[in-house]
Amino acid sequence: MLAAAAQENHLVDLGSKASRESLAKMIARLFDHWGLSKSDQCALLGLAPTSRMTLTRYRKGSPLENSVDLIGRVGHLLGIHKALRIMFPHNRDLVYTWVTAPNATFTGKPPLEIMRSGYEGLLAIRRYLDFECDR
Numbered sequence: 001m002l003a004a005a006a007q008e009n010h011l012v013d014l015g016s017k018a019s020r021e022s023l024a025k026m027i028a029r030l031f032d033h034w035g036l037s038k039s040d041q042c043a044l045l046g047l048a049p050t051s052r053m054t055l056t057r058y059r060k061g062s063p064l065e066n067s068v069d070l071i072g073r074v075g076h077l078l079g080i081h082k083a084l085r086i087m088f089p090h091n092r093d094l095v096y097t098w099v100t101a102p103n104a105t106f107t108g109k110p111p112l113e114i115m116r117s118g119y120e121g122l123l124a125i126r127r128y129l130d131f132e133c134d135r
Contacts, residue, residue, distance in 0.1 A: 014071050020063035027074050028059045030081055033096045036112070043116045046073055069119070076122045080115075083129035 013019055031041045038052050046069055047054055064070055084095045099115070102108045105128070114121045 015066050017063045020066065020071070021061060023071070023074050023078075024058035024062060024064045027064075027077060028055075030077060034099050034112075035096070036100075040112060040116065044073065044077060044122070045070060046119065073119065073122060076126045079126050080122075080129055083126070083133050086133050087129070 014023070027045075031044075036044070038055060039049050041055055042049050042051050045055075058064065064074065080099070081095070084098055088094045088098070099112050100110050102110055106114060111125045115125050
């Protein structure tokens with residue numbers, strides 16, 4: 001969606017309800033592919049662990065809240081997924097398990113553990129993957 005809009009030289013308004021609805025659906029699908037628990041999903045989105053109803057609303061088509069923090073987190077999560085697809089174009093299983101698998105680069109921790117530590121953790125994993133893609 002975002003790539004198509006960029007190709008048509010249109011700016012995507014991430015504050016629009018339609019864009020935030022689309023982002024909510026995308027992130028729900030990504031979390032399903034990654035096999036994340038509700039508490040992990042809440043942590044990655046910067047939500048309280050008790051915000052499971054918010055996740056349910058997003059799955060049912062409600063737009064993401066119009067929050068710079070939340071939309072930024074979703075952007076980084078989707079960027080992480082994109083980088084993994086670039087790095088492992090022929091191994092869909094690895095694309096979807098990389099986040100939760102122990103990783104020697106991170107002293108045996110799964111990247112999810114770093115990502116759960118907050119916005120900076122998301123940025124650290126995103127930067128690492130972006131660097132690896134550019135090698």
